Amino acid sequence: MIALEQVTVHAGAFVLRDLSLVVPAGSHTALMGRTGAGKTTLLEAVCGLRPVSAGRIVVGSRDVTRESPAARGVGLVPQDGALFQHLTVREHLAFSLVVRHWDRDRAGARVDELAAWLRLGPLLDRRPAGLSGGEVQRVALGRALAFHPDVLCLDEPLSALDDDTRDEVCDVLADIRRRTGITVLHVTHNRREADRLADRILRLHDGRIESNGD
Amino acid sequence: MNQDPSHRPPVATRGSDRWFLACLALLGGTYVLLLAATVAADVLYTTPGHLWRALQSPEIRHAIRLSLVSCSLTTLLSLWVAVPIGYLMTRIRFPGQALLDALLDIPIVLPPLVIGLSLLILFQAPPLRALERVFPVTYAVPSIILAQFMVACAFAVRTLRATFEQISPRHEQVALTLGCTRAQAFWLVVLPSARKGVLTAATLAWARALGEFGPILVFSGATRMKTEVLPTTVYLELSVGNLEAAVAVSLLMVAAAVAVLLVLRGQGLSNAFGRPL
Numbered sequence: 001m002i003a004l005e006q007v008t009v010h011a012g013a014f015v016l017r018d019l020s021l022v023v024p025a026g027s028h029t030a031l032m033g034r035t036g037a038g039k040t041t042l043l044e045a046v047c048g049l050r051p052v053s054a055g056r057i058v059v060g061s062r063d064v065t066r067e068s069p070a071a072r073g074v075g076l077v078p079q080d081g082a083l084f085q086h087l088t089v090r091e092h093l094a095f096s097l098v099v100r101h102w103d104r105d106r107a108g109a110r111v112d113e114l115a116a117w118l119r120l121g122p123l124l125d126r127r128p129a130g131l132s133g134g135e136v137q138r139v140a141l142g143r144a145l146a147f148h149p150d151v152l153c154l155d156e157p158l159s160a161l162d163d164d165t166r167d168e169v170c171d172v173l174a175d176i177r178r179r180t181g182i183t184v185l186h187v188t189h190n191r192r193e194a195d196r197l198a199d200r201i202l203r204l205h206d207g208r209i210e211s212n213g214d
Numbered sequence: 215m216n217q218d219p220s221h222r223p224p225v226a227t228r229g230s231d232r233w234f235l236a237c238l239a240l241l242g243g244t245y246v247l248l249l250a251a252t253v254a255a256d257v258l259y260t261t262p263g264h265l266w267r268a269l270q271s272p273e274i275r276h277a278i279r280l281s282l283v284s285c286s287l288t289t290l291l292s293l294w295v296a297v298p299i300g301y302l303m304t305r306i307r308f309p310g311q312a313l314l315d316a317l318l319d320i321p322i323v324l325p326p327l328v329i330g331l332s333l334l335i336l337f338q339a340p341p342l343r344a345l346e347r348v349f350p351v352t353y354a355v356p357s358i359i360l361a362q363f364m365v366a367c368a369f370a371v372r373t374l375r376a377t378f379e380q381i382s383p384r385h386e387q388v389a390l391t392l393g394c395t396r397a398q399a400f401w402l403v404v405l406p407s408a409r410k411g412v413l414t415a416a417t418l419a420w421a422r423a424l425g426e427f428g429p430i431l432v433f434s435g436a437t438r439m440k441t442e443v444l445p446t447t448v449y450l451e452l453s454v455g456n457l458e459a460a461v462a463v464s465l466l467m468v469a470a471a472v473a474v475l476l477v478l479r480g481q482g483l484s485n486a487f488g489r490p491l
Contacts, residue, residue, distance in 0.1 A: 049387045069390035076391040082384040086406040096392040099402075147393060 001025040002046060002151050002185055007055035011041040021202060021209045028177055028184040030194035033204035039187040043153050047074050060150040075144030079156045081136040083128040089139050090124040096147040114142040118172060134165035138172060154186040158193055170196055253468060260461045268462035273438050277447040284358045285423040292367040292419040300374030321368035329364050330432025353435045358443060361429035366419035373418055377411025414478060421474040
């Protein structure tokens with residue numbers, strides 16, 4: 001579950017004030033809204049990348065408002081994937097596990113599991129340069145999922161993909177949710193994508209959350 | 215009316231394009247010609263015998279050794295300082311940043327002699343004079359490294375600032391969500407992503423240090439077998455009228471400069487092909 005309770009976030013001159021929303025546990029919630037409405041700012045606040053000046057943020061059953069991004073247990077998939085150019089696909093999948101000092105066998109088993117889910121097996125020893133857009137997003141998804149986060153934040157991960165690749169990554173996202181039951185907060189502009197993946201659609205409009213129906 | 219030919223832009227002919235490009239080439243070519251001519255003049259003036267005799271001279275060998283050692287130490291010191299400065303200046307916003315930015319450029323715009331003079335005056339301050347009684351700096355080898363460092367580090371800072379600006383903060387933010395502390399995100403993500411920029415900064419710092427003369431002359435003196443680096447050798451040989459040795463040493467420095475340029479170009483090529491170094 002993700003819950004924002006009367007949260008105020010500043011992003012330069014832009015402010016989101018007294019914002020509240022709940023993403024129920026296990027739900028895939030799409031957050032839509034115009035460009036500049038503050039969707040990414042809100043996502044950054046959930047991830048701990050932007051401090052909140054008022055209110056509280058709950059992830060799972062914990063109040064994470066003052067916790068560091070590392071301690072929140074939130075997986076983030078940014079718009080462009082933001083892959084690390086010096087690491088192979090395998091190293092991306094293992095990154096959070098190495099940071100957490102998982103032993104080699106356990107980390108290896110988790111990497112193999114993710115590679116099978118995300119169909120990354122043949123790419124494991126490749127570096128990001130030369131990967132297709134869909135492959136980049138699958139790697140970014142695997143990297144975010146590796147440490148068993150409580151929730152997954154997707155920041156328009158399909159916006160730069162062509163229609164066929166978007167369908168392919170949509171299938172992967174639906175499959176991941178079926179396997180893990182993870183709570184997803186998905187920022188998107190694309191209504192079709194939201195209809196296909198989300199069981200709840202919210203709109204961020206004039207600094208307020210509006211529900212588009214469950 | 216639309217068919218009136220006067221509405222159409224004049225059609226560029228291949229001939230006019232050629233003239234335009236030829237004019238640009240002529241203007242740029244004069245500078246290229248001057249550069250090539252100066253290198254050629256040095257090469258034609260000297261002979262293998264001059265070079266050999268220069269390399270046999272104990273003073274020049276000492277200057278080569280001192281130049282290589284001091285430039286390498288200066289490069290390490292410059293990176294040690296420029297990496298944190300470059301990173302902080304691109305990632306943190308703080309009051310007085312514009313002023314600090316201008317301060318960091320001072321060694322680039324200041325006349326080299328003034329840098330040497332400023333260092334000399336600084337080391338007249340009582341605390342530093344006390345230090346010099348234990349650890350001599352002025353007119354000793356450490357002064358060479360300090361004089362080179364003052365200028366070379368400014369170039370390393372500029373290069374690394376540009377490098378860190380090109381690395382999206384999003385990468386670091388993702389690393390934080392994956393469990394990294396800020397320090398881990400820096401070591402595991404930012405610094406490896408900046409490796410080409412670090413190498414470029416190191417190469418530039420080394421090359422700048424090798425060519426540094428003004429601050430060294432003022433702050434370190436020009437004592438043979440003591441504070442003599444390669445530019446000092448050129449100056450000393452010229453001052454006693456030994457043009458052959460001066461040109462031979464100059465050619466060594468030209469060779470070093472070409473080697474540095476090749477390293478930089480190599481990086482550019484690997485960048486273009488998207489391959490890691």
